[in-house]
Amino acid sequence: MKQFFSFIQKEFYHIFRDPRSLLLLLLMPVALMVIFGFAVTNEIKNNKLAIMDLSRDEASRKLINRFSASPYFDLSVLVPESASLETIFHKNKAAMVMVIPAHFNEDLMASHATTLQLLADGSDPNTANSLINYASAIIGDYQQEEFPETASAFQIVPITRMLYNPELKSAFFFVPGVMGLILMLISAMMTSVSIVREKELGTMEVLLVSPLKPFMIVLAKAVPYLLIALVNVLTIIALSVWVLGLPIRGNFALLLGESTLFILSCLSLGLLISTAAQSQQIAMLISLLGLMLPTMMLSGFIFPIENMPMPLQVISNIVPAKWYIRTIKAIMLKGLGLGAVWKENAILLGMTLFFLAVSIKRFKIRLQ
Amino acid sequence: MNNKVIQTENLTKTFGDFTAVNTISFDVYEGEIFGFLGANGAGKTTAMRMLSGLSTPSSGKASVAGFDVYRQTESIKKNIGYMSQKFSLYEDLTIRENIELFGGIYGLRGRLLQEKKMALLKNLELEDDQMKLVSSIPLGWKQKLAFSIAILHEPRVVFLDEPTGGVDPITRRKFWDLIYAAAAKGITVFVTTHYMDEAEYCNRVSIMVDGKIEALDSPDRLKITHAAGSMDEVFQQLARRAVRKAD
């Protein structure tokens, strides 16, 4: 046991001797939290709107004012009739163009009917769809308030309550994902690379002749990264509570326990990668190229899993981060207890044991 | 024999507070085998790196093959060969590919490169193994190959940094045959070692202790002035004074 600890100590020396990497490891969650907390949001706002006003009367002016007051649109240009809409889109000058027909006011008053034309840049389907919805709502409001007779006689009024996140902050959605991504990449990448590094430099041979069991040596390499990852968990939680204003509704100890379980499964995945990789470059390619995008895209971090086509929903089950993200949402944001996440726990535990079993087997084969 | 190929005067290298090489001055003559001795951490490698243009001196003067170590490092590099203790051949290239690579870097090409390559392979009796990856050949072969490649372009000086670490005495002896052959062709050999039997093979040796040169002469004369029976004894007498710990 004493030897085991001295091996752990040796790993720590390696890490502390390279303060630049350590600093990056500790800073990475901070940077990501800032980006997700303040910069990145999947809301649609401030989109450039070009208006081709062929009427230039009072009614059209009022309508335009409504658009410029909306947070969804940035009124960027009033374009003349002769303008080429193609060019506007080709140079990304606007995400939507609204064409107000000639005699807008007159038609409204006299014939009670007129048609507005909305042309959206559909290359980004999500934005296009939302913009058309928002624009229709703005036009509807305009209609209702300028010509109130259209108000309906019967009214069912929906009273909407937003559970768990009444202010609809996007941080609620992203924070669990950032935790999953960071822990996954750091743990899996660091373990696999640091083991393969010893193989590559030939120092692994030296370690293997020591009286400690080979697997303990490999385990000792994982311990420091477990601790670093836990520091990351604490950093992320602290930032999300104090800077982003997220609540911790469930049990804090349980939250840490679940994070430890997830980190262990990532570390064992790293171990597995290290048994397959012959060089650091390969270990990095597998753990970064292989894990980064799938963890971002298939875990429910950025894109809701239930919107995906069925085969992908099935594939998403093998992404460990998916189960961790669900757990964090349940405990931290919904305030549920262990009973609500037993299934997720069982899956993560199963994955960890599987990764460990396969790596031990491969490790033994290699030693023979 | 009296052409000075390497000249140094008060050459010094400091890293922060630490003076790795402390005002050393010496000359090396053309065609000479010059042994550069010292314990680990005495400053041998640092001195050699300054002379081969890998590291800029902190102060002092030095020239190699007539070129200044401050301003003309690239000209120096054209005129020297270098082999370090890590025998930096590419392990994932074959013997032949390594020869062609380094030959090509020094501007050898076409027929000339082919001839030199064949001569080298023949000399080392590696003709049948030329397609083998360097990672798969024994250490002794690697060392001989690395040395032969370092002198392939017939440099004026070749720097050898502990070239024979980790091999048995017979293999070392064979390696020294290659060194003699190179010196006979007029290539100056500048070699660091901590094997004292190898020191005996040199024309002159210098002994570095704590960044300074404590002795410089032919092995025979050093033994006389220090009243010692072997170079090992000479070295022990000088090295005992060392304050600096080996790393």
Added chain:
Amino acid sequence: MHILLVLLKKEFTQILRNRFLLLIMFQMPVIQLLILPLAATYEMKNISMSVVDKDHSSYSAKLIDKFTASGYFKLNSYADSYEKALESIEDNTSDLIIEIPENFERTLIREKKADILINANAIDGTKAGLSSSYAASIIADFNKDIRETLLQPGKLNPAPRISITYSNWFNPTLHYPTYMVPGILVTLLSLVGGFMAALNIVSEKEKGTIEQINVTPVKKTTFIVSKIIPFWIIGMIIFTLGLLISRFVYHIYPVGTYGTLYIFAMAYMIAFLGLGLLISTYSDNQQQAMFIAFFFLIIFILLSGEFTPITSMPDWAQKMTKLNPLSYFVEVMRLVMLKGSSFRDVLTQFLTICGFGVVLNTWAVLNYKKTS
């Protein structure tokens, strides 16, 4: 020139000899490009709802039918109480609870006004916002339906009506993968190119072979160029594979020209490899290089506009995207492939990327020290 050829021969021999690495470099982007774009959809369908109907009237049943017929909502379960329904939100089987209070129908007919309660799981705020606005418009429709059935037509005041026609240009079916494929291709290209170049020089540092090169008369620029060219070629092959996949698998036929795409990709690769090399000149070992590269890449990816719109970012973040080569390439790929922008249209972006290339590569060469 001769020396460059000698060095290139060495690089290619080494790369081609490392079959496994080569395989991963090509295989991973291909597999991911085949799978991941399909996962990237914000389109809301099948919002799963749990209904607590305390009224059991014909109007409550009609309203629920209206919801399920909309295509946005699917009925997960009926629950007796709000508490029961909340359980289905807790275990993620439903996203929304619709609660219809007792006497809903009676209140509506007598007082012409009745409430229903909608509770949405708002952890994903965007999704909750969208689903409640879908719900609101379904209810508004329903209001109109009752008005039209209960009141005789003609009794209504004729009010001015503005009708709206809309069209989505460039991607009329609003197919999401069409939008994601170009972005994901750029990311994969950057991951492979940026990392491999960064790691390559550092791995020579680690093995000590770089010392052997530094002691030869090889010029710094020659050495760096010999490192860039192979990965540049690999990058262009990956890019080509990616374009083939987007054409034959995703049926994205670029509206603009392949020429524009390639010219931009060529410049982009040089710039990005320059970044990789710059990182390698600042690192002592592969682990360190990997970290720095990873740190920058993840920030670049998230701030590239690939997954979330740049226009929604705050000012300071939008300014940061100006320093992000990835954001230019993602934008241009989409402009050219989906909208048919010409080379002239994206000239500004092209020149900016060239600027990045010159700065990053010059910096890398200057910072690469043959003599310490």
